[in-house]
Amino acid sequence: MTFELVCVLAAGLFSVGLFGALSQQSIVMIMMGIELMIGGVIVAAAAFWHFLAPSGADGQVVIVAAVVAMAVEMAMGFAVTTAIYRARQVDMTDMAEDLKG
Amino acid sequence: MESVLLAVLGVLALAGGVLVFRCDSMARATFALLLSLCCVGGVVALLGLPYLGVVTVLMMIMEMVVMAVFMVAYMMNPAGLMPMSMLHNRRGSLAVGAGVFAALVIAVFLVPWPARRGGPPPDTTVQVGRALMGGQMLTMIVLGFVLLATMVGATVLATRRGRYDRFGDALDRRTPRDPVGGGVGR
Numbered sequence: 001m002t003f004e005l006v007c008v009l010a011a012g013l014f015s016v017g018l019f020g021a022l023s024q025q026s027i028v029m030i031m032m033g034i035e036l037m038i039g040g041v042i043v044a045a046a047a048f049w050h051f052l053a054p055s056g057a058d059g060q061v062v063i064v065a066a067v068v069a070m071a072v073e074m075a076m077g078f079a080v081t082t083a084i085y086r087a088r089q090v091d092m093t094d095m096a097e098d099l100k101g
Numbered sequence: 102m103e104s105v106l107l108a109v110l111g112v113l114a115l116a117g118g119v120l121v122f123r124c125d126s127m128a129r130a131t132f133a134l135l136l137s138l139c140c141v142g143g144v145v146a147l148l149g150l151p152y153l154g155v156v157t158v159l160m161m162i163m164e165m166v167v168m169a170v171f172m173v174a175y176m177m178n179p180a181g182l183m184p185m186s187m188l189h190n191r192r193g194s195l196a197v198g199a200g201v202f203a204a205l206v207i208a209v210f211l212v213p214w215p216a217r218r219g220g221p222p223p224d225t226t227v228q229v230g231r232a233l234m235g236g237q238m239l240t241m242i243v244l245g246f247v248l249l250a251t252m253v254g255a256t257v258l259a260t261r262r263g264r265y266d267r268f269g270d271a272l273d274r275r276t277p278r279d280p281v282g283g284g285v286g287r
Contacts, residue, residue, distance in 0.1 A: 002104060004209050006144070009111040011205035013141070016118040019198030024122070025187045028172055032134050035164075036118050039141045042157065043114075050148040055219025057232030061240055063145065063153050064233065067160060068244045072251045074164055078171055079255035086261060091175045094189060 003051035007044060014040030025092045027084075031077040038073070041066045107147050114140035127172040135165040152226040 013036055020033030042063050049059025081091070090096045117137030124130040138161040146154025188194075222228045233241045257263065267277035 002107070003214065006107070006111070006148070007209040008206055009115065009144070011202055011209065012115050013118055013137070014205065015198045015202035016115070016122070018201055019194050020122045022197055023188045023191050023194035025189050026175075028127075028168070028175055029122070029130070029187065032121055032130065032168070035134060036121065036137065039114070039118075039138050043141055043144055046145040046148045046150055046153070049150065050221075052215060052217055053219070054149070054217070054221035057228045057237070060150060060153060060225065060229040061232055061237045063150070063157075064229065065240065065244065067153075067157060068248065070164070071160070072247060074168070075251050075255045076258075078167075079258035081171070081175055082259045085175060092187075 003047055006047040006051075010040040010044035010047065012040070013037070013043060025094055027077070027081050027091060027093060030093065031073065034073055034077075035070060038066050038070050103147060107144060110140045110143045110147065113137070114144065128169060131165050131169045131172055134168075135161060138165075149221055150225050152229070 017033045017036030017038075017040065020036065021030050022033075024030050024033060045059050045062040045066065049063075053059060084090045084096060088095075114137045117133045117135075117140065120133035121130045121137065124133060139158050142154045142157035142161065144154075145157055264272065267279060268274045269278075
């Protein structure tokens, strides 16, 4: 039963992050939503490792990859924010909808 | 005892996550996210992975401090002195978020999960270290290249004027084109 509850926690973190990433206007807040989503992935990977396959290291490797994804997302997100703010003083997504189809 | 702690950390993580998008103050939102992700690290540690849990907590503290600086730099309402809504398409996002949550929860309870196979090794840190330096070496190499590419890419994107701006696309201009002439006037 604990396994399911931890998975529900992961699903909750992922969904809250998804809501934030979809609804926020500020680029930085969108990145916070994505961080929460990756946090959910980390919880799910730890649960899968602990409750289903503790003898293999695959769950742990997924956590390492997720942590790296977090770092990459932060670095590139802030770089893009800096670039677009410098070029056009844009800090909200609604001001950067050139590619809207 | 352990399950109580797990429950407390889980509820705190979820509450922090919700609080991130409820605060007016950006600084408060950042620290709510820090609380949430630290609890995620605690959950990971409680599930038997102390090394990865501590790594997650340490990394989140650094990330959120950096994030707080950028918040203050780029946000329209860093201190939350006036309440304002920074949302667009609130109803659609709520629907998508709730739908995804419902689908995931249904899947969690409907999927026939396999039974637990094997037990945890005596030292989980040794397990992940051996995997990364052995069978999962390719993963480690790819992660290393991704991080290197990120460093280069982030630096290039964030540079105001690089050498291609100063010396031309072929880098063949003899004197750099700078907004202010420097040097000794030769």
